Amino acid sequence: MSTFLSTANLLWFIPLVPFAAFVIISVAAFRSRSLSHSLALGAAGLSFIASMIVVWNGLHLPGLAQNPVISQIPWLPAGNSTFMFGVQLDPLTVVTLAFVAITILMIFIYSVGYHNFGAPVGKEDIPGLPPKGAEVKRDGHVEKVPSVEPMYARFFALISLFAFAMFLLVVTDNLLGLYIGWEIMGLCSYLLIGFWYGRESARKAAIKAFIVTRIGDVIMLLGLAALYALTGTLNYQQILASPQTLSMLSTTASPVAGLSWAGLIGLLLFAGTIGKSAQFPLHVWLPDAMEGPTPVSAMIHAATMVSAGVYLVARFFPLISAGWQPGLPLTTPMLAMAAIGAFTALFAASIAVTQNDIKRVLAYSTISQLGYMVAALGVGAYSAAVFHLFTHAFFKALLFLAAGSVIHGMEHGAFHSKQELDTQDMRNMGGLRKKMPLTFWTFLAGGLALSGFPLITAGFWSKDAILAGAFSESAVVFIALALAALLTAFYSARQITLVFLGKPRSKAAEHGIESKATMTAPLVVLGLFAIGIGWIGIPQTFPVLGKLSTDWFATFTGSMLSFEVSEGVSSVPLVTSLIVALGGLLLGWLVYRKVRSAKAEDVLEAAFGSAYRFVQKKYMLDELYDLLFIRPAAWIADVFVSKWMDLVIIDGIINGIGKLGLWFGYVLRNWFDLPVVNGAADGIAGGTRKSGSFIRKLETGRVQQYMAGALAGLAILFIILYSVFK
Amino acid sequence: MSAGQVIFLLVGAVTLGSGIAAVNARKMLHAALWLVLSLLGVAFIFALLEASFFAVVQVLVYIGAIAILIIFAVMLSRSSLTDEGTQTNPRWWLAALGLLILFVGICAAILLWPKVTSIPAPLPASATDLATLGKELVNPNGYLVPFELSSILLLATLVGAIYTAVEKKEEIKK
Amino acid sequence: MIPLSWYLILAAALMGIGLYGVITRKNLVGALIGLELMLNSVNINLLAFWRYLHYAQPEMDGLVFVALAFVVAAAETAVGLALIISAYRSRKTVDVNEMNLLKG
Known part of the structure; x- marks a missing residue:
């Protein structure tokens, strides 16, 4: 390996290529669709290859956790020191980079097909709205087909920028670099949710996502500032790999509520995760973010960006768990994470059961799964959390992309049958497995992985690891997660049944067709990963299979920690996980297999009535927030600030001043201005005119006469000076 | 009266004489040529002041460039080349009178200035x-x-x- | 030895002659010739003062002033003559008395 292509150089290279693509597309290449997506895809491909080389090298470096690959450049002079900016490769980076690079490349490829590249331009399409379809003549009759996205190049520029931010966040070696990537992703998320800004719902969703995540970001920035103030550095190695720094932070008391500084900073950083990874109570933005194009939902709001929050707490796990050992009571931030994570997992899963929009189900499922990971980190199951982060990225990206494929097929059917309907509503679907076989099988793989179908899916292994970790630490968390797993399997079965099984419930579903190869190929690749990637993490305690496994993943990521996490040998979590997965799937299929009509009431709704509708309305949380925060803010702004303070007090004062000024002006004008000032001004003006008409005779326009005048003046001056200073 | 003083007087007379001729000549071309002579006289004065470099520059710049430029200008403006009438304003005598008075005044001021009698030391080579x-x-x-x-x-x-x-x-x- | 006063009187005379030319000449080129004489009288003064009062090292002020005066004189003449030619082209005359557009 030449020095130019060294691991460190490649690490720098990975984020910079998509950034270059973003700049080139937005500056030069935006006129050409094919050039734009070639640039974006090429960049993603290069980053992917570089990532794979880096990951491969990282796997073969012994003791990577203790001696990470680091490359730094001096960046910001700060006082008498210089802030070093660099890249770092350790086991966590290796794992994250692997799934980020693969999913990003797959989603880029999928986007080409999703935005109907090669399709005709629709006559009614305008930038800011989804394409409405174009009419083409085929075999003598006019047919309506999907049309190409009007802002095709803009989309690829934005996702390239997003890829840059995500890669930056993963490879950087300090918290500031992470924060920069974090915020750029927030911006991209905002721009991409509002990609179809012609729709009011998209605009509102974009603003909501931006503001809600901002709450977490600001708190996180506080943690970042506190960390920098205390340690004088934001470098991972200097903070997290130094026992002195960690013990200093965990033993020094902070001014807040008896927490240690490590506890306080851990909580502050975790607030960033709550916002970014959509944990309760800041989860409300993620379902609305489904307003964006489906590849965006897959990439940003399922596979990568929301994972960044979990990545952050995983990265700072040594700080969060500072002072903790297995067997000791959990630290405050860990406790908070376990509580919020477990609650979110259960809470979001229950909402997902009641949703009818295919993408919203997946959105709540994402929130639920992220809650899993957070809870796992909270109970100290570090490797299990990272493992689930890893597998979840694959199967959730797969599910979103497959859902996008379903929506595409439904749209095609809607065009064909000239039927106006909600192409994302699962009640309108049904029976699509025959029309869209590839999509069906891949969706099935993803759905089973999500439910934790035993042995053959990746989700089973990671979920099992989390349940095992939770079981050994906290019974409450374990029960909550197990219930959530049951619900997960249930809604997965419900979704698969409603969408693919049974008979079509609308004309559009009858005429749905399979998507293009650019969309299905990524599905197949991700489907393989969703099935097989879990086998790298089979625990050694697992019956039969455990003997064959080295439990490579847990060893690899576990080397990041300073202590050994003992794996429970109990068979309770394994049995539980089997029961909830299989039971949930079966239950879901049994309940929903007989749905015949799109108009029919949901089976559970019939059974539970108002309780169901309460959950379906997301526990009225949006309404609660509206009531608690938005209405009061609007009320204060409207009634208090605008009507009372502004109109009465401030306007009163201003009007009073105005009237006083008016009166004063009146007096001045009639008693001073008109007689004195005006008279004087008129007199001066008249005098100037008269004297001017007299003096103008001196201006002959002849230069020589002027000069003679100057000479005479000089002579007179000379005589005067001479007679005075003689 | 030293030789230097004689030379100065001669050169000065030529300079002033040709200067007067330059401002009075009826033909512009002649005026320009008188100017050349006057400038040459000034170059000599520079040499007498031991500023030989500027004497050379005077010849090069004024005579070589500026005077030739003036001659060109005369030739390019055809009317001034051919015009042979009176070249001065009607009230020239007034100007002459005023300037004479000014000149006398300046001379008086110069002669009354104490430092005017100072004698130059030999110039150092540097x-x-x-x-x-x-x-x-x-x-x-x-x-x-x-x-x-x-x-x-x-x-x-x-x-x-x-x-x-x-x-x-x-x-x-x- | 030549007294300083001689140089100064010569320069004053040359200045007077030049000024006379500038004031009385009807022809613009003639006025310019007078101007050249005035500039030369200034140079004589500068060099004379330098030689008699300020020659000692490192006082190069007099010489430098003269050098700069040369530059300014050359620039002034070039622009002046260009203006004269331009004026001549548009008005077919170089008579100062006819150039009175600025008459009040």
């Missing part, structure tokens, strides 16, 4: 050393800024003169 002058001109603590400014002035003049004198298209059409 004072006439051109290298010293050259270094002073490009010395940042010396005269670098005025030197550079004058170079900018010359460039601006070059451009400005060409722009002003060049025949514009609209004017040719007329």
Whole structure:
């Protein structure tokens, strides 16, 4: 390996290529669709290859956790020191980079097909709205087909920028670099949710996502500032790999509520995760973010960006768990994470059961799964959390992309049958497995992985690891997660049944067709990963299979920690996980297999009535927030600030001043201005005119006469000076 | 009366005489030629002041460039080449009178100034050393800024003169 | 030895002659010739003062002033003549008395 292509150089290279693509597309290449997506895809491909080389090298470096690959450049002079900016490769980076690079490349490829590249331009399409379809003549009759996205190049520029931010966040070696990537992703998320800004719902969703995540970001920035103030550095190695720094932070008391500084900073950083990874109570933005194009939902709001929050707490796990050992009571931030994570997992899963929009189900499922990971980190199951982060990225990206494929097929059917309907509503679907076989099988793989179908899916292994970790630490968390797993399997079965099984419930579903190869190929690749990637993490305690496994993943990521996490040998979590997965799937299929009509009431709704509708309305949380925060803010702004303070007090004062000024002006004008000032001004003006008409005779326009005048003046001056200073 | 004084008087007489002729000649071309002679006299005066470098420059710049430029200008403005009438304003005598008075006044002032009798010491060799002058001109603590400014002035003049004198298209059409 | 006063009187006379030319000449080129004489009288003064009072090292002021005066004189003449030619082209005359557009 030449020095130019060294691991460190490649690490720098990975984020910079998509950034270059973003700049080139937005500056030069935006006129050409094919050039734009070639640039974006090429960049993603290069980053992917570089990532794979880096990951491969990282796997073969012994003791990577203790001696990470680091490359730094001096960046910001700060006082008498210089802030070093660099890249770092350790086991966590290796794992994250692997799934980020693969999913990003797959989603880029999928986007080409999703935005109907090669399709005709629709006559009614305008930038800011989804394409409405174009009419083409085929075999003598006019047919309506999907049309190409009007802002095709803009989309690829934005996702390239997003890829840059995500890669930056993963490879950087300090918290500031992470924060920069974090915020750029927030911006991209905002721009991409509002990609179809012609729709009011998209605009509102974009603003909501931006503001809600901002709450977490600001708190996180506080943690970042506190960390920098205390340690004088934001470098991972200097903070997290130094026992002195960690013990200093965990033993020094902070001014807040008896927490240690490590506890306080851990909580502050975790607030960033709550916002970014959509944990309760800041989860409300993620379902609305489904307003964006489906590849965006897959990439940003399922596979990568929301994972960044979990990545952050995983990265700072040594700080969060500072002072903790297995067997000791959990630290405050860990406790908070376990509580919020477990609650979110259960809470979001229950909402997902009641949703009818295919993408919203997946959105709540994402929130639920992220809650899993957070809870796992909270109970100290570090490797299990990272493992689930890893597998979840694959199967959730797969599910979103497959859902996008379903929506595409439904749209095609809607065009064909000239039927106006909600192409994302699962009640309108049904029976699509025959029309869209590839999509069906891949969706099935993803759905089973999500439910934790035993042995053959990746989700089973990671979920099992989390349940095992939770079981050994906290019974409450374990029960909550197990219930959530049951619900997960249930809604997965419900979704698969409603969408693919049974008979079509609308004309559009009858005429749905399979998507293009650019969309299905990524599905197949991700489907393989969703099935097989879990086998790298089979625990050694697992019956039969455990003997064959080295439990490579847990060893690899576990080397990041300073202590050994003992794996429970109990068979309770394994049995539980089997029961909830299989039971949930079966239950879901049994309940929903007989749905015949799109108009029919949901089976559970019939059974539970108002309780169901309460959950379906997301526990009225949006309404609660509206009531608690938005209405009061609007009320204060409207009634208090605008009507009372502004109109009465401030306007009163201003009007009073105005009237006083008016009166004063009146007096001045009639008693001073008109007689004195005006008279004087008129007199001066008249005098100037008269004297001017007299003096103008001196201006002959002849230069020589002027000069003679100057000479005479000089002579007179000379005589005067001479007679005075003689 | 020393030889230097004799030479000075001769040169001075030539300079002033040709100067008077230059401002009174009826033909502009003649005036320009008288000017050349007067400038040559000034060059001699410079030499008498032991500023031999400036004597040379005087010949090169004034006679070689400026006077020739004036002759060109005379030739280019045809009316001044052919005009042979009176060349002065009607009230020239008034100007002459005023200037005479001024001249007498200045002379009186000069002669009454005590330092006017000071005698020059022998010039040190370094004072006439051109290298010293050259270094002073490009010395940042010396005269670098005025030197550079004058170079900018010359460039601006070059451009400005060409722009002003060049025949514009609209004017040719007329 | 030549007294300083001689130089100064010569310069004053030359200045007077030049000024006379500038004031009385009807022809613009003639006025310019007078101007040249005035500039030369200034140079004589500068060099005379330098030689008699300020020659000692490192005082190069007099010489430098003269050098700069040369530059300014050359620039002034070039622009002046260009203006004269331009004026002549548009008005077919170089008579100062006819150039009175600025008459009040």
